[in-house]
Amino acid sequence: MNKDKSFKIALIIAIILLIILIYFSYIDKTKAIKNPYYAVYLKTGDMYFGTISRFPKFVLSGVWFLQGSTNELGDYNLHKFQDAIFGPIDKIEINRDNIIWISKLRDDSEIMGIIQQD
Incomplete structure (x- = not known):
């Protein structure tokens, strides 16, 4: 029984x-x-955009980043990470201790418009 x-x-x-x-x-x-895209803001002041995977490591794929311009207006430009001069792959492993905040991007955000055009 x-x-x-x-x-x-x-x-x-x-x-x-x-x-x-x-x-x-x-x-x-x-x-x-x-819409799988998130904004990830780091302690360094850098902001990255991409799709995230949280396990077993925090990984950002399809990566884009903001870069400040040198003009007086302080504008920012959005660039693909893989197009950087050192030729990285389109994936970043980020130490969780360096993340200040994470936010899902809205479908109608300006950043999503640029990413979807590519």
């Missing part, structure tokens, strides 16, 4: 965990389809 009862409890727990896993994997995919 105890074996049957233990088996039934284990089976119920496994089914519940499977349902939770399917639910969360579906939710993540539906969120990522619409």
